[in-house]
Amino acid sequence: xxxxxxxxKLKKAGWKITQGGNHELATHPEKPGIKIPIxxxxxxxxxxxRGILESAGLK
Numbered sequence: 263x264x265x266x267x268x269x270x271k272l273k274k275a276g277w278k279i280t281q282g283g284n285h286e287l288a289t290h291p292e293k294p295g296i297k298i299p300i301x302x303x304x305x306x307x308x309x310x311x312r313g314i315l316e317s318a319g320l321k
Contacts, residue, residue, distance in 0.1 A: 263311040265304055272300075275320055288318065 285299040
């Protein structure tokens with residue numbers, strides 16, 4: 263899955279993407295304390311993308 267695809271799905275669900283050290287971090291204002299790391303690659307492995315979406319509650 264392309265990173266831009268994943269980021270757009272998260273943004274549509276209300277997640278905010280911020281720059282971290284080696285990864286970007288997805289945070290949600292209604293879910294304090296949860297930060298989901300997103301690798302900085304053009305292509306993200308399908309298993310990793312599925313895990314990120316599940317952690318965000320989208321699958």
